[in-house]
Amino acid sequence: MNKHNSTIAAISTPAGIGGISIVRMSGSKSISILSKSLKCKTLPKNFRTNSIHHGKFVDSGKIIDDVMVSVFISPNSYTGEDIVEINCHGGNFVTHRILQILLKNGAQIAKPGEFTKRAFLNGKMDLTEAEAVIDLIHSKTKHSQEVAISQLEGKLYSSIKKILNKITTLRTEIELNIDFSEQGLEKINFKELLEKLRIIKKEIELLVNTGNEGIILNEGYRVVIAGESNAGKSSIFNKLVENERSIVTDIPGTTRDYIEEDISLQGYLIKVFDTAGLRKSNNKIENVGIEKSFSIINKAHLLLWVHDITANIKSSMKSQLNDKDFIEVFNKIDLVKNKTIYKNSSIAYVSALTGEGIDKLKAKIISKIDVNKYDISNGLISNSRQLAAATKGLKALKKAMKATQEKIGLEFIAFDLRTASKALEEIIGKITSDEIINSIFDKFCVGK
Ligand SMILES: Nc1nc2c(ncn2[C@@H]2O[C@H](COP(=O)(O)OP(=O)(O)OP(=O)(O)O)[C@@H](O)[C@H]2O)c(=O)[nH]1
Ligand SMILES: [Mg+2]
Incomplete structure (x- = not known):
């Protein structure tokens, strides 16, 4: 089962101060490396698999910390190799000291994902399961x-x-x-x-x-805010992500590079993109931004096509958007007195200034997510x-x-x-x- 000669070690808990930290070690020398530093009632070489032990972690006769050590003997472990997990007090200094001592005594520092990679290479999991481990760690919804x-x-x-x-x-x-x-x-x-x-x-x-x-x-539903310049795209973006993330000014062509933020709506991960307004421009930087907008639009699941309700511009660029699913958004309704014009139910009427209609827009976005067809x-x-x-x-x-x-x-x-x-x-x-x-x-x- 053990295809790797080296024994690897790393701190498995996030950096910073906490109640406990875990230093993890995997490989055929885990137990012997541990025995150089652990003072415990049972000798490490007699540890059974799936057992936990209380002891003192020492170095050159000095006590470093009071620890609990979990032991998993090959092949009954995450990696398929001998694993020890040292639960120590969660200070940066102590945790790093313990890792350094393990390295001094013969372990090698683990690379990112190396424990899971060994699990895969030792046949403990297939590639889809290994990918699921990383997805689970990163999952936000x-x-x-x-x-x-x-x-x-x-x-x-x-x-x-x-x-x-x-x-x-x-x-x-x-x-x-x-x-x-x-x-x-x-x-x-x-x-x-x-x-x-x-x-x-x-x-x-x-x-x-x-x-x-x-x-x-898993990777998120990609919603791209696009439309004419100055229509209020960045203002709507900021309202959706609940953060003044994107620059808003009254100068058309404010947004150049696209901006991306993740939000969670009803348990779905939504990736929201703010893009440069689509218009004919002589500005070199803005044109690069407009090109980028098109490439982001191409990868979108859904477009929010934004108009300024007071501007009365018919967008000529919309024809270039192929068959993308979209929601038409009329912004700046706070400037309109006659509310009876909000009659088209397929259009989202909003004011990014007052926040009116934003919740309805969110509901419309959710209704577009075409999922739950599969078990x-x-x-x-x-x-x-x-x-x-x-x-x-x-x-x-x-x-x-x-x-x-x-x-x-x-x-x-x-x-x-x-x-x-x-x-x-x-x-x-x-x-x-x-x-x-x-x-x-x-x-x-x-x-x-
Ligand atoms: N009254 C009113 N003004 C708004 C509203 N939304 C945006 N504005 C104003 O419209 C102007 C343009 O807003 P932005 O959000 O920068 O528009 P944009 O579409 O991102 O513009 P570009 O990035 O230049 O394409 C700013 O002066 C905003 O304050 C709104 O709902 N009501
Ligand atoms: Mg903008």
Whole structure:
């Protein structure tokens, strides 16, 4: 089980002062390194797995702290290696001193995510579960937490495993028939084969479709505020994020670079973007900003298209916004006396100045989030990496179906099925490049 020779250590709790801090160590030398500094009733070499011990942490005969040590012996631990977790008093100095002593006695400092990476490499979890660990740590809302925990429970993994098993069974059958056909004994029923492929295709398709929802729940729903300059976009942005984050002036072209803030609405993570007003400008900086606005708009789930209700400008740029879902927002209603004009229910009438209509706008945004179509407990694709691989798998399966319909040869069908399997195996990390694996674990914090 222990594929790594080094024993790693890190502080697993956040920096700063707290009641307790945890210094964590993993590797085959964890117990022997600990025994150099722990004075305790039981000798560390006699510690049993899943046990906790009270003792004094000492260095060169001096007591450093009074500690509780949790012990997990390989393979019954998070990483699959011997782990000790030293619960010490949560002062910066004490915690760092303990870490330094462990390093002096033979441990190496852990890289970000190295504990979880070892768990993955030692087969304690698949890649989707490892990704769920980081998602759970970073989750800011109820829904992102629910997606992460279901993934951590291995729901996505088992959905993918089921599909992979079906593909393998079918491919084995086909490959057997290739051998038979060499002897002139081909027995394959193409109609039945096509039906089996169709069922698998449907399952992968479902997986891909869950991706749209999973990514929204996990990575956030991207709402981009766009429209004419001076319409009040930045003012609306500030109201939505409840912070005077974006600069507001009466000079058209105030916002140049886009600004992004996360908010939580009814348990959904919403990523709100303020962008430069779209207009024809001779200013070089503003034009760069306008180009950036278009690229942000392209990645939006929803646009808030803002007009100044008093300006009476018909926006010419709106035609360039393709088929994006949008809410039309008429701002500055505090300047309008005749309230009867607010009659179009598809339009959000607001005043960023007084706050009137902002709650209704928030409700409109929520109503646009197209989720809850899938059962989270079955596992959802929840990031772009997983979605790209699932899409690749779907493409290969469609090719296999086409080859079957055209009866162009069993070898081709087997090849496409192998491609589909490889793509799905990428999601769970069975065959994934070191580069991808490193990029996933680089996002972790030290000590996890
Ligand atoms: N009366 C009134 N004035 C507003 C309202 N919202 C914004 N303004 C004013 O309109 C002007 C422009 O507001 P901004 O929020 O900077 O507009 P913007 O769309 O971000 O402008 P650019 O970044 O230049 O494209 C400022 O003087 C604001 O104070 C509103 O609801 N009512
Ligand atoms: Mg602005």
